[in-house]
Amino acid sequence: xxxxFNYIEKRSPIHDLTGxxxxxxxxxxxxxxxxxxxxxxxxxxxxxxxxxxPIGKIKAKDVSFMIGFTVVFLVLNTVxxxxxxxxxxxxxxxxxxxxxxxxxxxxPTAEQLFYQLNYILKYFATIPFVLLFVCTTxxxxxxxxxxxxxxxxxxxxxxxxxxxxxxDIQKQYHEISQAxxxxxxxxxxxASLINRLRSASSILIPLILSSMDRIDVISNAMQLRCFGKxxxxxxxxxxxxxxxxxxxxxxxxxxxxxxxxxxxxNGSRFYNPFI
Amino acid sequence: xxxxxxxxxxxxxxxxxxxxxLGRFVAIPSPVPNxxxxxxxxxxxxxxxxFGPIAGALAGLIGHFFIDFSYGWGxxxxxxxxxxxFGLLMGIFCRKLKIDEGxxxxxxxxxxxxxxIISHLVAWVVVAPVLDILMFQEPVNKVFLQGxxxxxxxxVTTAVVGTLLCIAYSKAIPKKGSLKEED
Numbered sequence: 089x090x091x092x093f094n095y096i097e098k099r100s101p102i103h104d105l106t107g108x109x110x111x112x113x114x115x116x117x118x119x120x121x122x123x124x125x126x127x128x129x130x131x132x133x134x135x136x137x138x139x140x141x142p143i144g145k146i147k148a149k150d151v152s153f154m155i156g157f158t159v160v161f162l163v164l165n166t167v168x169x170x171x172x173x174x175x176x177x178x179x180x181x182x183x184x185x186x187x188x189x190x191x192x193x194x195x196p197t198a199e200q201l202f203y204q205l206n207y208i209l210k211y212f213a214t215i216p217f218v219l220l221f222v223c224t225t226x227x228x229x230x231x232x233x234x235x236x237x238x239x240x241x242x243x244x245x246x247x248x249x250x251x252x253x254x255x256d257i258q259k260q261y262h263e264i265s266q267a268x269x270x271x272x273x274x275x276x277x278x279a280s281l282i283n284r285l286r287s288a289s290s291i292l293i294p295l296i297l298s299s300m301d302r303i304d305v306i307s308n309a310m311q312l313r314c315f316g317k318x319x320x321x322x323x324x325x326x327x328x329x330x331x332x333x334x335x336x337x338x339x340x341x342x343x344x345x346x347x348x349x350x351x352x353x354n355g356s357r358f359y360n361p362f363i
Numbered sequence: 364x365x366x367x368x369x370x371x372x373x374x375x376x377x378x379x380x381x382x383x384x385l386g387r388f389v390a391i392p393s394p395v396p397n398x399x400x401x402x403x404x405x406x407x408x409x410x411x412x413x414f415g416p417i418a419g420a421l422a423g424l425i426g427h428f429f430i431d432f433s434y435g436w437g438x439x440x441x442x443x444x445x446x447x448x449f450g451l452l453m454g455i456f457c458r459k460l461k462i463d464e465g466x467x468x469x470x471x472x473x474x475x476x477x478x479x480i481i482s483h484l485v486a487w488v489v490v491a492p493v494l495d496i497l498m499f500q501e502p503v504n505k506v507f508l509q510g511x512x513x514x515x516x517x518x519v520t521t522a523v524v525g526t527l528l529c530i531a532y533s534k535a536i537p538k539k540g541s542l543k544e545e546d
Contacts, residue, residue, distance in 0.1 A: 118440065122498040173502030207501075222432060242372050243421065249376025250383065250425050257377075257384045288402050289527040292385075296406065296528055297535055299377055307373040315369050 095226055101332060102144035102224045107233035107325070109333040114221045116340040121213040124347040125206055126359040133213035133343065137220065146223045154219060162211050166204055177203030183362045199362060206358075227251050232323035241321050249306070260298065265291050371414055375421045378410040382426025387433060404517045405524025407446070408453045408479050412529060413462050416454025423450035441494030445486040452482035467533035472526055479521045487514035 097103075102110075121133055148155075169176065177199035178184045185198040231248035235241045273287045310316075351357050367375075385403040403426065411419025423446035431439055456478025460471050467475075491513070492506040 122440070168505050169502055172505040172508070176502045218432075242367050243375075246372050246375035246379065246421060247425055249373060250379035250429065253377055253380040254383055254429070257380050258388065261384055261388070286523065286527075289405070289524045292402070292406065292524060292528060293531045296381070296409065297532065299381055300532065303370065303373050303377050306377070307370040310369050310373065316367075316372075 096146065096150055096223045097226075098145045098224075100143065100145040100224070102140065102220070104330070105224075105333055105336060106236075106327045106329060107225055107229035108236035109329065109336055110221055110225050111230070111233045112237055113336055113340040114218065116337075116344045117217050118214060120340070120344040120347040121210065121217075123344075123357065124350055125210070125357040126347070126350045126354060127202075127206055127209065127361075128359060129343075129347055129350055130206065130209040130213045134209060134216070137213065137216040140220055141216070144220055144224050146220060150223060151219050154222075158211070158215050162208065166208060169204065169207060170200070174200055176200065180358055181360050181362045185362070202361070226325070229325040229327075232326040235321075235323060236326065242316060245315075245321075253302070257295070257299065261291070261295055264294050367417065371418050374410060374414040374418045375425065378407070378414070378418060378422030379425035379429065381406055381410075382422055383429045383433075386426065386430045401517060402520050402524050404449065404483070405521045405528060407450050408457075408475070408482075408521050408525040409528045409532070411450045411453035412457035412460055412475060412525075413532070414454075415458070416451045419450030419454040420447045421450070423447045441491050441498055444494060445491035448490045449482050449486035452485060453478055456482065462529055462533050463536065465533050465536035467529050471529070471533075475526060475529060476522055479525060480518050483514045483517045483521065487511070487517065 117133070121130070124130065174194050175184075175197070178197055180203055181199040183199060187196050187198055187201070228248075228251065230251065231244045234247055235244040268287070268291050273290055274283065350359075354360065382403045385406055386401055407419060407423050407426070410422050424443060427443045427446040431443060457475060460467065460474060462471070487510045488507065492503075492510040495501050495506045496503060
């Protein structure tokens with residue numbers, strides 16, 4: 089089976105960080121990038137994230153497919169924002185400077201262009217980091233890391249179960265879908281939307297019913313092994329923190345604090361060069 | 364938090380795996396960006412109706428997180444949270460249904476569909492856009508258009524797929540008192 093999670097096995101300082109560290113950094117980084125709209129911080133985050141790629145030994149061709157996806161979304165979203173609200177920037181920054189002597193509803197204003205620049209920067213600040221996380225974190229380590237950062241172990245175990253059964257269910261879905269197609273269920277574009285939905289459900293029903301059996305079997309097996317009786321459990325994939333782990337967490341925490349401080353200093357989430 | 368039963372834990376795991384597979388490999392794109400025709404919400408509503416609100420919320424959260432995660436386009440927390448909210452509300456609305464005891468008649472279908480319409484509207488027209496505005500400061504009308512399209516498509520798919528699933532599942536379970544003593 090091909091690897092759905094794009095994890096790339098390599099040896100690098102970033103791969104050596106524990107999953108818990110990376111998850112915590114991802115959360116702090118996302119929070120930092122989400123709270124702020126300060127151009128300077130977003131630029132720092134974007135550059136920083138890009139610098140991390142060579143350190144993690146992730147090459148452009150490893151992620152080219154995902155970058156392609158992201159660029160399409162970015163372009164569509166940018167265009168949509170402009171079409172729907174060509175004056176959003178003016179509202180945000182409180183001034184209105186028409187460029188090139190044009191005026192009217194769709195005329196470009198300096199504020200709008202600056203807002204859209206920030207919007208694009210925001211993508212660059214968040215997405216490369218997530219990509220890096222996806223490429224350097226072993227999914228099996230995920231559940232152990234969740235438990236490490238304070239999620240209760242039964243919920244972490246659900247995550248582990250989901251990861252365990254994704255390939256099985258994917259295979260089963262494929263088998264059922266082929267069997268149904270052999271019996272004449274139409275799933276291609278030739279059928280109308282409602283018909284396609286109905287034929288999709290005719291694949292779903294066997295899939296769900298067998299999954300319900302699966303749930304019974306797994307939960308019986310777990311109960312027989314006294315799952316949930318103790319307050320703690322250990323994880324095969326768990327690793328101990330090293331100095332680099334603490335450093336990374338502190339750096340990400342500092343970025344998050346910077347983002348909060350900047351929001352406070354600017355008086356809003358935006359950095360306003362127009363006043 | 365109340366301790367989860369082993370069955371709920373497994374249902375969350377398998378539900379999230381199903382949600383992931385359906386969302387990742389069976390997506391049909393719609394004209395508005397970032398919105399797909401997602402049959403996984405039919406499944407999620409079914410899981411929530413059978414296993415309750417916590418299972419629904421967590422299965423949605425984990426499943427949606429993994430979908431975003433595997434595409435690698437960044438995790439859209441606002442939409443991931445909206446999925447969880449949908450699962451949660453659906454579980455609450457369907458608390459009284461006894462699908463796992465084989466009961467899903469006309470009144471069950473009505474409760475299920477009214478519940479799913481309200482839950483979808485709350486999740487996609489209230490939660491997701493508001494979080495988008497809070498996190499990204501996107502223009503209001505753009506996110507509400509995305510939310511409304513998402514809600515409309517999801518309501519239709521859940522009405523078809525979710526209802527059919529519930530009917531099929533309830534029929535597969537022997538009803539209480541369906542055994543008779545031989546004369």
